[in-house]
Amino acid sequence: MSRRPAVAALGGGHGLAASLQALQLVTDRITAIVTVADDGGSSGRLRREFDILPPGDLRMALAALCDNSEWGMQWRDALQHRFAGDGPLGGHALGNLLIASLWDLLGDPIAGLDLVGRLLGARGRVLPMAGEPLQIRADVRGADPDRPDEVSELVGQVTVATTPGRVLNLRLEPDPPMPCREAVDAVLDADWVVLGPGSWFTSVMPHLMVPHLREALISTPARRILTLNVVMNDGETQGFTPADHVQVLREHAPDLHLDVVLADPRVVEDEDSLRAAAETVGAQVHLLPVADPDHPGTHDPLRLAAAYRDVIG
Structure with missing residues (x-):
């Protein structure tokens, strides 16, 4: 074969x-190999509070690779479960909290991701594209609709992803x-x-x-x-x-x-x-x-x- x-x-x-x-x-x-520049939602909150890689996209990649068995699918659903309400847990995905906890316990992001992969029976490995959380900066023309020809710098993944302007170039910090x-x-x-x-x-x-x-x-x-x-x-x-x-x-x-x-x-x-x-x-x-x-x-x-x-x- x-x-x-x-x-x-x-x-x-x-x-x-x-x-x-x-x-x-x-x-x-x-x-x-997953981008680590997310600064919104549950990932952004955990990133700001604990100065860690944003776990959300890493969690989604792990869930996508889960084993196609009852065990794997149940753990996939658990990882993707998002708490409701306006309290401290509201909006957080369980998998984000689990990944953040393992990073705190093991002191090694790669080891933590590998351990979650084993839990899911993942058919592959999930890695961050960089060893530290990143910030996206972009020059955008027309970010302000009232000034369509003006070029301005936008900072943050969420801000760049939702701009109505045209992205001209990209940088990372x-x-x-x-x-x-x-x-x-x-x-x-x-x-x-x-x-x-x-x-x-x-x-x-x-x-x-x-x-x-x-x-x-x-x-x-x-x-x-x-x-x-x-x-x-x-x-x-x-x-x-x-x-x-x-x-x-x-x-x-x-x-x-x-x-x-x-x-x-x-x-x-x-x-x-x-x-x-x-x-x-x-x-x-x-x-x-x-x-x-x-x-x-x-x-x-x-x-x-x-x-x-x-x-x-």
């Missing part, structure tokens, strides 16, 4: 979770971030690297702003897939076409080579433009149906798994 491919999947939030659910139907050798050595090694050891889907400037692009991780993405012998979102021209990418998504990635990491750009044909209005943009990064475009017809704006894990299987072979 041929060896299943080792895949490093980079992103954050719901986009990465959808990719991980699909990838575990293709291989059992998965490493999720601290600069440079502390690398996560295990994440860098996972990229270098992978057969395939999957970047995206997800919020482009706040979940996908930040990985390119961590120097050691960017260098690994450039130098790895792995083949690279860029998975585009199934919704365009929305939120922080207002006015962006599929080709713009590829182009902005190239602008922030001009030395990064891609092999495949994966997109749902229903969001590609100008196929020639996307293929031209893909050629600038060395990639071929694969147009395959990956959207969930019953839940607009989301990927269907089975369709996405079929697409990954077609690409990875």
Whole structure:
């Protein structure tokens, strides 16, 4: 039997979770590398109170990789359970509290994540993209709708993700971030690297702003897939076409080579433009149906798994 491919999947939030659910139907050798710049909700509260990595996106990645057994699914549901009410626990996800507790007990974020993975029977490993919590800064044109030509600096993942303006460039603090050595090694050891889907400037692009991780993405012998979102021209990418998504990635990491750009044909209005943009990064475009017809704006894990299987072979 041929060896299943080792895949490093980079992103954050719901986009990465959808990719991980699909990838575990293709291989059992998965490493999720998760953005750690979230400053909102339960993650933001825990980050500010305890000066820790924001656990929310890490929790979602672990839940997506849970074992497909009664034990794994029950622990997945427990991790994702969110307390109601306006009290001190209101809004917190149980998994965020569990992860924060293990980090406090073990003094090692990686060991804590690995332990939660064992609890879930996770089909893969979850790592942070950096060894410290990060802050996103972006120059945005038209953040104030009354001043559409003015360029201003926005700070924080939530602020950048919800801006009505056009994001021009991205930075991280601290600069440079502390690398996560295990994440860098996972990229270098992978057969395939999957970047995206997800919020482009706040979940996908930040990985390119961590120097050691960017260098690994450039130098790895792995083949690279860029998975585009199934919704365009929305939120922080207002006015962006599929080709713009590829182009902005190239602008922030001009030395990064891609092999495949994966997109749902229903969001590609100008196929020639996307293929031209893909050629600038060395990639071929694969147009395959990956959207969930019953839940607009989301990927269907089975369709996405079929697409990954077609690409990875």
